[in-house]
Amino acid sequence: MARAVWSGVLTFGLVTVPVQLFSATDSHTIHFHQLQRGTADRVRNKRVNERTGDEVPLEEIVKGYETGDGEYVIVEPEELDDIAPGRSRSIDVSGFVELKDVRPVFFDKTYYLGPKGEEYGKVYTLLHDTLAKADKAGIATFVTRNHEYLVALKAEAGILTLHTLHWADEVRDPRKEIDALPGRHKTNDRELRMARQLIDTLSMDWKPEEWHDTFQEKVAALLKAKQEGQEVEKSAPPPKSTNVVDLMEALQASVEHARSPKASSDKATASGGSKKGRSKPSSGKKRTPSKQATKRPDLQDLTKAELYRHATDADIQGRSSMNRDELINALSRGHAPHKARAA
Missing domain, CATH: 2.40.290.10 (Ku70; Chain: A; Domain 2)
Incomplete structure (x- = not known):
């Protein structure tokens, strides 16, 4: 209790x-002690007079409010208690x-x-x-x-x-705090419609119990790995910013990826549900794919949105930050999809 x-x-x-x-609320942050490198010696903070370098006892410390030019208004702890x-x-x-x-x-x-x-x-x-x-x-x-x-x-x-x-x-005024805060930019109906489609496609129920602090989990994994003499894989670099030229292409690719069967399946699995009519029951016979179905597509003929979709299916790390040429190179290194999708 x-x-x-x-x-x-x-x-x-x-x-x-x-x-x-x-x-x-309660904090689950993992706390560390400060140690001198190469030893197990704890490092302690001391109250030190910056002029003499001598340690100052707590009872000799008073509060000072700086008024400028090195001048201070001295306030005793008891004076604060009185008011x-x-x-x-x-x-x-x-x-x-x-x-x-x-x-x-x-x-x-x-x-x-x-x-x-x-x-x-x-x-x-x-x-x-x-x-x-x-x-x-x-x-x-x-x-x-x-x-x-x-x-x-x-x-x-x-x-x-x-x-x-x-x-x-x-409470700070954002207009005074953020120098690069943009003014109102004009957006067209097509951009708004595509962005709204993306939001609608990614809409979900708020279930806070499904979210957890992945960084603290990685810290715990790092500690466990170091105890066992193992290495921990570093996080992928953050994605590059979307420029105005690629905005519609990025929105289109995002909507198509969110609507893809793989994304829908992952979402249904996470929520414990399933989609009806997603697949037909098997007849028990194995189907041999035709040569046409197994023929790899020419990556140079695909749009960036199609390349991004293939990179998503191939689970290529860092794909969201790649340009078109980088996506082609990544898919060419043995990750190209075996079945071409319709645009």
């Missing part, structure tokens, strides 16, 4: 319900806003909020159901660990959740 990180009361209007706060807001014993909802009006960029950390006892279940359930039907979020401020937080109270799948929010002045 998880331990509550805070307990107090939740109030909205004249209604009060005792609640407890629990962390909603710090007291730890909240209540979460007072100031009002309720439309949930859609709170942009995702404002959300920071999530907590579960549970009633402190079964006798408070009805009030808790009433607030949850009302928020869920109204599609609204309660906004409040909350103080803990000498920090004041702006929070949003939401109803999610039978439980109340509390989300810490960034303050408005903490």
Whole structure:
């Protein structure tokens, strides 16, 4: 059973319900110690006076705010404690806003909020159901660990959740932060239609349990391989950017690949389902392919989209970053498909 990180009361209007706060997420990051190369000696961080090089005891350290030209305003730890807001014993909802009006960029950390006892279940359930039907979020401020937080109270799948929010002045303006942010570019109907086809073809149900941290898995595999004296294959380089000239060709190839039987089969296998009518029952007789069917196509006669499709069937690594000539060379090195597809 998880331990509550805070307990107090939740109030909205004249209604009060005792609640407890629990962390909603947990990190599975693999942590490392720092060692000196060639040894098993741990490397420790020390507080060192950068002028003298001497280590400074913790009790002799004060905080300094730099005002410029090497000048500092010195603040003692006790002075910060004197002005710090007291730890909240209540979460007072100031009002309720439309949930859609709170942009995702404002959300920071999530907590579960549970009633402190079964006798408070009805009030808790009433607030949850009302928020869920109204599609609204309660906004409040909350103080803990000498920090004041702006929070949003939401109803999610039978439980109340509390989300810490960034303050408005903490959210950066992308137009000021990104120098290369483009203006509005004109797109034609054909490009929009093809891009929409790709999105529709790749649409799927949101099942978060099917997604996992592949990097942490590779880190764990790296550690295991090094323990066993083996080597781990490096990741493929990232694909090259799609230029404007190849945009429609890349979209067309993407749609055709997503609609291919292999991609559909992989998708059906991943979801545990199958497609009806995909193949006919076998008659028990083996069919010998004709010479025409087994004749390799002339790669030079194929479009880039057709080459990319063949490279996908051949599972050629790095194909998404290859140009037409590179695809031809890769397919020519013993990877050319045995059966030509219709364009």
